[in-house]
Structure formats: structure tokens, C-alpha cells
Amino acid sequence: xxxSVFQNRGMSVAMSTSADFKxxxxxxxDIVRIVGDYVKLRKAGAQNYSGLCPFHGEKTPSFSxxxxxxxxxxxxxxxxxxxxxxxxxxxxxxxxxxxxLVAQKMGVALPKVAYGSPEEARDGKHRTALLEIQExxxxxxxxxxxxxxxxxxxxxxxxxxxxxxxxxxxxxxFAPDSGFVLRDYFKGKFDDNVLRESGLFSWKMPEExxxxxxxxxxxxxxxxxxxxxxxxxRGTAASPEFAVQxxxxxxxxxxxxxxxxxxxxxxxxxxxxxxVIAFTGRRLSADEKAGPKYLNSPETPIYxxxxxxxxxxxxxxxxxxxxxxxLVEGQMDCISVFxxxxxxxxxxxxxxxxxxxxxxxGRFSKNIVVNFDPDAAGAHATERTVGLLxxxxxxxxxxxxxxxxxxxxxxxxxxxxxxxxxVGHSQRYFDYLIERARAxxxxxxxxxxxxxxxxxxxxxxxxxxRIVRDELAHEIAQKxxxxxxxLRQELRHLAGTxxxxxxxxxxxxxxxxxxxxxxxxxxxxxxxxxxxxxxxARDGAEEEFDxxxxxxxxxxxxxxxxxxxxxxxxxxxxxxxxxxxxxxxxPLSDADRRVLxxxxxxxxxxxxxxxxLEGAIRALRRMGLRRRLEQVQRELQAGRSKEPExxxxxxxxxxxxxxxxxxxxxxxxSPAARPA
Numbered sequence: 001x002x003x004s005v006f007q008n009r010g011m012s013v014a015m016s017t018s019a020d021f022k023x024x025x026x027x028x029x030d031i032v033r034i035v036g037d038y039v040k041l042r043k044a045g046a047q048n049y050s051g052l053c054p055f056h057g058e059k060t061p062s063f064s065x066x067x068x069x070x071x072x073x074x075x076x077x078x079x080x081x082x083x084x085x086x087x088x089x090x091x092x093x094x095x096x097x098x099x100x101l102v103a104q105k106m107g108v109a110l111p112k113v114a115y116g117s118p119e120e121a122r123d124g125k126h127r128t129a130l131l132e133i134q135e136x137x138x139x140x141x142x143x144x145x146x147x148x149x150x151x152x153x154x155x156x157x158x159x160x161x162x163x164x165x166x167x168x169x170x171x172x173x174f175a176p177d178s179g180f181v182l183r184d185y186f187k188g189k190f191d192d193n194v195l196r197e198s199g200l201f202s203w204k205m206p207e208e209x210x211x212x213x214x215x216x217x218x219x220x221x222x223x224x225x226x227x228x229x230x231x232x233x234r235g236t237a238a239s240p241e242f243a244v245q246x247x248x249x250x251x252x253x254x255x256x257x258x259x260x261x262x263x264x265x266x267x268x269x270x271x272x273x274x275x276v277i278a279f280t281g282r283r284l285s286a287d288e289k290a291g292p293k294y295l296n297s298p299e300t301p302i303y304x305x306x307x308x309x310x311x312x313x314x315x316x317x318x319x320x321x322x323x324x325x326x327l328v329e330g331q332m333d334c335i336s337v338f339x340x341x342x343x344x345x346x347x348x349x350x351x352x353x354x355x356x357x358x359x360x361x362g363r364f365s366k367n368i369v370v371n372f373d374p375d376a377a378g379a380h381a382t383e384r385t386v387g388l389l390x391x392x393x394x395x396x397x398x399x400x401x402x403x404x405x406x407x408x409x410x411x412x413x414x415x416x417x418x419x420x421x422x423v424g425h426s427q428r429y430f431d432y433l434i435e436r437a438r439a440x441x442x443x444x445x446x447x448x449x450x451x452x453x454x455x456x457x458x459x460x461x462x463x464x465x466r467i468v469r470d471e472l473a474h475e476i477a478q479k480x481x482x483x484x485x486x487l488r489q490e491l492r493h494l495a496g497t498x499x500x501x502x503x504x505x506x507x508x509x510x511x512x513x514x515x516x517x518x519x520x521x522x523x524x525x526x527x528x529x530x531x532x533x534x535x536x537a538r539d540g541a542e543e544e545f546d547x548x549x550x551x552x553x554x555x556x557x558x559x560x561x562x563x564x565x566x567x568x569x570x571x572x573x574x575x576x577x578x579x580x581x582x583x584x585x586x587p588l589s590d591a592d593r594r595v596l597x598x599x600x601x602x603x604x605x606x607x608x609x610x611x612x613l614e615g616a617i618r619a620l621r622r623m624g625l626r627r628r629l630e631q632v633q634r635e636l637q638a639g640r641s642k643e644p645e646x647x648x649x650x651x652x653x654x655x656x657x658x659x660x661x662x663x664x665x666x667x668x669x670s671p672a673a674r675p676a
Contacts (some may be wrong), residue, residue: 022084022099029102031070031083037105037272038090039363040320041065048601054090054363055079059393059464064601071584073597078590080597094124101273129194130302133186134268134276137200140185141173141266141279150174152284153265160332161412166339169314173266175281179258199278199297201257261295267331269297272360274313278303280331306354309361310334310347316364318343324367326399326423327353328407329381333371336408340416342423353385358392366392369426371399373406383459386429390462397426430472433459434479443480452480453487514619515566516599518555521547521613522573523583523600547608551617560620563627568592629657 032041032049041049044064053063053074062076073080079089088098144150145167153174157167175182186195195201264281271277278297283290297303311334319325326345328334334347348357361368368389372382382398389396399422401410411419433456437443441451456476463469473487511519525548552574555561561570569592576583588596632654636647 025099025103025106025108026070026083028108029083029106030067031072031086032065032067034083034102034105035065035072035086037316038086039063040365052362053077053079054359057359057392064597066601069600071600073584073593073601075594075598078593080584080593082584093127097124097127105273126193126197127302129190130198130300131275131277133190133194133198133200134278134302136186136189137182137198137279138171138173138266138268138276140182141175141268142171143173144176145172145174147174149176156265156282156284160408161336162339166335170335171268171276173268175259175261175264175266177263179262182259183257195257197300199300199303200260202260203257260297263290264295267335269303269308269310270313271302271308272312272316277308278305282332304356307356307360309357311338312346312360314338315344315346319346319361319364323365324369325361325365326369326371327361327385329372330406330408333407336411337419340411340419342416342420348385352381353388355388355392358388358394362392362394367395369397369399369423370429371401371407371423371426383433387459387462390429390459391464393464396429398429398432399423399426400432430459430476434476438480449480449482453482511564511566511595511599512619512623514616514623515561515564515570517608517612517616518551518561518570518620519566519573519596519599521551521608521616522555522570522576523596524548524608525552525576525583547610547613550610550613554617558621560617560624562624564620564623566592566595569595625657629654632657 035041036049039051039054041051042061044050047067047069049065049067050061051063051065052058052061053076055074056077056079058076063072063074065072071080071082072086081089083102084095084098087093087101088095091098091101093101145153157172162172183201190198261279261281263284265284267280267282268276269278269280278300280297281295283293283295296305299305310331315325315338322344324344326337326342328337328345328347331347334345337345346361348354370382370386370389372385386396386398401407401422405413407419410422437452437455441448441455443449443452453476460469460472460476463472477483477487555570555574561567564570569588572586572588572592573583576586583600584593584597632650636650636654
């Protein structure tokens with residue numbers, strides 16, 4: 001068996017396979033396709049694609065992906081790597097998990113994985129177990145929806161207009177009223193840590209332990225109160241036979257576990273890859289003592305509600321195809337709109353819309369229709385949400401339904417066609433805001449105009465483009481009946497106080513065309529190693545042109561890169577180890593990495609030829625000769641303190657250098673080839 005170890009950010013994965021599985025998978029994976037699942041890429045050349053970087057906020061694309069070389073690089077934040085490091089970083093998972101996820105996306109069977117360290121193994125296995133328990137819970141809830149206990153839940157869903165196909169598509173289920181059925185179902189299947197961190201369970205003090213604490217005295221009063229607060233509302237005592245020890249407590253101090261979700265319709269929350277990671281439970285009981293109307297899973301190692309968009313896994317392809325998304329508030333709204341045939345709909349997941357969600361959505365489209373409830377709370381939510389979208393440079397429209405109608409009710413009462421027509425009549429965001437300002441602050445008086453302007457200015461201030469701000473100021477001034485010059489002056493004052501001013505990256509080192517060719521030649525060594533895999537040339541076979549070998553020989557023997565802007569980069573490339581197959585993983589400075597990425601991303605460059613490389617070598621020799629000639633001339637000008645023999649040697653070298661510069665071939669007549 002062949003064992004290969006792949007290094008990534010200090011992590012390793014050993015894969016037992018007859019070939020280099022990682023390299024084979026990477027070639028099959030196609031980095032453009034995988035990255036395209038997360039970033040909206042546009043073709044920027046024959047092999048180059050660009051888009052907005054998912055790892056930092058930006059308004060203009062600085063993120064590039066090269067299809068042939070199979071790597072990405074962001075010229076804004078410096079992030080770079082291959083398809084595995086991209087998936088690892090964007091999904092916040094370990095390297096072995098990234099390899100597994102890429103293989104799953106490609107439908108490639110994965111060989112047995114061995115983690116590189118005990119800590120990595122524990123982390124990877126724990127996350128996998130958390131995903132498995134969410135999937136198992138989802139199947140459990142689906143099963144209970146179809147049991148006699150789920151009759152009321154089925155009645156509720158039917159009343160909301162959901163048919164069997166929609167219920168199955170969204171994997172809607174039912175959590176039984178008992179606090180212990182799910183607990184007992186998982187008994188012996190998952191360890192305590194997984195149960196504790198799954199978000200599916202709560203804990204309380206067993207009654208016998210609570211009674212023993214009563215005898216302890218006042219010192220335990222806080223713990224007793226907590227236990228009583230968590231007492232099962234149906235009066236069933238938690239059996240101590242299935243109890244979980246809490247970290248930091250004595251072995252005897254245990255809390256009995258019971259289901260967090262009880263007598264609720266269960267809506268699974270999935271990540272963009274379709275994996276169940278959390279739940280929302282809708283209360284069926286009218287008794288407010290049964291808890292909040294909607295109960296969401298707490299945050300876990302696999303679920304962060306501020307980073308998830310409900311239904312994105314189903315909607316992302318439609319969003320790409322239609323080039324816009326519909327954003328609604330609630331999950332039932334989202335399901336109803338999707339069931340009506342508008343498949344590009346998503347919802348925030350148990351939280352107000354966040355900056356992370358805006359960035360996530362921006363990978364798929366920058367066009368959005370926002371359809372929140374028309375009441376006052378919905379209007380405020382619209383303004384908060386759209387404010388984030390404005391800062392992320394979205395093209396935004398606002399859809400307003402009649403008072404008293406949310407998307408779900410509107411579709412059930414008026415039908416799919418009426419809703420689709422309403423989407424088509426959505427208005428520009430700032431038209432909506434101007435109407436809101438006029439409705440709240442009558443602009444017939446000077447005081448009303450001031451209030452309307454003060455209401456609008458913070459929204460205008462968020463727009464990144466100064467040109468758009470100016471155009472909008474002119475439009476608002478016309479509609480409010482005020483002097484546009486005054487409004488522009490207010491905007492300029494606010495712009496001066498903006499704290500989110502863009503910070504330009506330091507200027508990249510300027511390299512000549514000759515240096516670019518040498519850099520490409522040296523970098524090609526890693527590409528040749530990656531493509532050769534296990535093949536080797538036969539003895540006696542005619543050698544093909546090897547630009548890397550030729551460049552290495554010349555630079556190592558003549559030191560032509562000394563003093564160049566790219567000296568440190570060329571020096572780093574000269575020390576490519578025989579095991580290096582990915583040049584972007586070299587330990588380079590951020591500046592050198594940017595230069596290397598910009599050169600390798602250039603589309604006008606065709607395959608290197610021997611003539612190009614020889615021309616570049618001659619150009620560098622000529623540059624070296626000129627630098628040495630300038631140095632000799634400076635020494636001659638300051639040569640009064642030199643001995644006659646030294647002056648004579650300098651004059652002879654000056655003649656030799658000038659003669660060498662007249663030689664079009666510059667055959668090894670570099671300053672390093674002869675003594676100064």
C-alpha cells in the first residue's frame with residue numbers, strides 16, 4: 001500500500017490508497033465548479049474567473065480562480081490555496097473533512113481517512129456525530145408526524161395549505177409531547193458530549209437529588225430554584241437511569257435529560273449543502289405556559305444562526321438562474337412561497353438579518369426583493385435588513401403586500417399568480433423609503449422636511465458609491481421639495497465622518513517582463529511534478545524543454561536576480577523542494593504571494609518557449625551589466641583616493657562592460673561571471 005500525507009495549515013490526513021488520491025480528486029473536482037457553489041464567478045479570461053471574496057468585505061472583485069492551475073487568490077486579503085483549503089476555510093472545518101466534502105460534491109468514493117493528531121480526530125468525529133444526531137432526530141420527527149400522536153400536527157399543516165409533497169421536501173416533522181421518547185430513542189447511540197451539544201435536550205435535577213439538596217440548606221437554594229424552573233410541565237419525574245454528568249461537578253451530581261422540543265411541529269434547518277444542523281419548533285398548544293410560539297435550537301459547533309439562510313440549499317440554483325432572491329421573514333412564509341413555485345426564496349433563520357447572511361447571499365446574486373410583513377415591526381425589520389444589504393452593494397427592491405397579509409396568507413387567499421405579480425411590481429428601495437418618510441413626516445412644513453431628510457440621510461450614507469449618493473440626493477430633493485445643493489452639503493458632511501473608509505493595500509512590487517518570465521519558469525516545476533504523478537522519462541528518450549530546470553541553472557550560477565524587485569520571490573522559487581506540487585503554498589511574504597498570484601493569473605501569457613526564456617535571461621544579464629556599469633562609473637568619479645592600479649582596473653572593466661552591452665547575444669557576459 002502507498003501512504004501519502006497531505007499537509008494543510010498544520011493539519012494532516014493520511015490516506016491509504018494505490019495512487020495519490022488528493023491530486024486525483026483535485027483534478028476531478030474542478031476548483032471553478034466547487035468555488036462557484038459559494039462565490040458568484042465571472043469569466044475574466046481563458047482560464048481565469050473572478051468574483052467578490054467570501055473571506056472579507058469588498059465592493060469590487062479582487063478574488064480570482066485559475067481553472068488550469070487549480071488555485072484561488074484574493075488580491076485584497078491575501079487568502080490563497082487550492083480547492084481543499086478553500087472548502088476548509090469557508091466551511092470552517094478540518095482538512096480531512098474538507099477532502100471528504102469535496103469528494104461528496106463530486107460523487108467520488110473516499111478511501112479510509114486517518115486523522116493527523118488525536119485532537120484533530122476528536123474534533124472531526126465530534127462534528128460528524130453532531131451532524132448524525134441531527135439527521136437521526138429529523139428522521140425521528142418525520143416518523144412521529146405520521147403516527148397517531150401527530151394527528152394535531154398534520155391538521156395544523158393541512159390548515160396552512162401544505163400538501164404531502166411539500167411536507168416531505170422540507171422534511172417537516174412532529175416532536176411528541178413526552179420529554180423522554182427522543183431521549184430513550186438515542187440511548188446508547190451517542191455519547192454524553194454529543195447529546196449535550198446537540199441542542200436537542202435540556203436538563204433538570206432529579207427529584208431525589210433535589211430533595212437531598214433541600215437538606216443541605218440555603219447554600220443550594222440557587223441550584224434548587226434552577227431545577228424547579230426546569231421541572232417538566234406535565235409533572236413527569238425524570239428517571240435518573242438516563243442522566244448526564246455536567247462538567248466540573250462531582251460524579252454524583254448529575255442532571256436528568258429531557259427533550260427541549262415537545263408537542264411542536266418541527267422544521268429542520270439545513271446548511272447550504274442540505275445537511276440538517278438545527279431545528280425550529282412551532283408550538284401546537286395554545287397554552288402560553290408551553291413556551292414560546294417558535295422555539296429554535298441553541299447555537300452549537302455546527303450551527304450559528306447568524307450564518308444560515310433558511311432554504312438556501314433548495315433556492316441557490318434558482319437564485320443563480322433567475323439572478324435575484326426573494327427574502328421573507330418566517331420559515332412558513334418561505335415554505336409557502338417555494339411551494340407556490342417561486343423557488344428563489346430564502347428566510348433568515350431565527351434571527352434578525354445579519355452581515356454574515358448578506359455576504360452569504362451575495363455569493364449567489366446581488367439582486368434581492370425584500371418581502372417582510374407590512375406592519376410597523378415589519379417595516380422596521382425591512383429598514384434594518386436593507387441597511388445591511390445596501391452596505392454590501394445589493395440592488396434592492398421592496399415588495400409591499402396589503403395590510404394584514406404576510407406572504408403565506410396572501411398566497412393562500414389570493415393565489416400564486418397574484419403573489420408573482422406583486423413580486424413583479426416591487427419598488428426600488430429608496431422609492432419605498434421616500435414614501436415612508438413622506439407618510440411619517442408631512443413635508444408641507446419646513447419642520448417636516450427637516451425630519452424627513454434626517455430620516456433618509458443615514459440610509460443614503462450607507463451607499464458605497466458617491467455617484468449613486470449624489471444622484472439619489474438630487475431625486476430626493478425633487479420629491480421633498482428642498483434645495484438639492486443643501487442636501488448634497490449634508491451628505492458631504494456625513495461622508496467626512498464615515499468610519500468605514502476603504503484602506504488601500506500597499507503597492508505591489510513592480511517587476512519587469514523578464515522577471516515575470518523567470519517567475520513563471522520556476523513555478524512551472526511544481527506543475528510538472530503534479531502532472532507527472534508516477535510517470536518518468538525512459539532512458540535515452542529525447543528531453544523536452546524544461547523551463548524550470550533551465551531557469552534554476554542560470555539563476556543559481558549567475559545570480560541574475562540579485563538586486564531585483566522580485567529577488568526574494570525568485571529566491572523562494574529556487575528552493576522549491578522535490579515534494580512541492582503547489583507553488584502557492586510556499587512560505588512567502590504577503591507581498592511576494594500577491595506578485596506570484598498576479599503573474600500566474602495573467603491570461604495573455606501562453607506556454608513558455610525556449611526563445612522567451614532565453615530572451616528573459618538576456619534581458620536580466622543586460623540589466624545586471626547596466627547596474628554594474630553605473631556602479632563602476634560612480635567609483636571612477638570618486639576615485640581620487642584609489643591607487644593607480646585600481647583606477648586602471650575600473651577603466652578596463654568599464655570598457656569591457658560597454659562592449660558586452662553591445663553584444664546582442666549577451667552570452668553569459670553577466671557581472672557575476674567576471675570579477676569586478
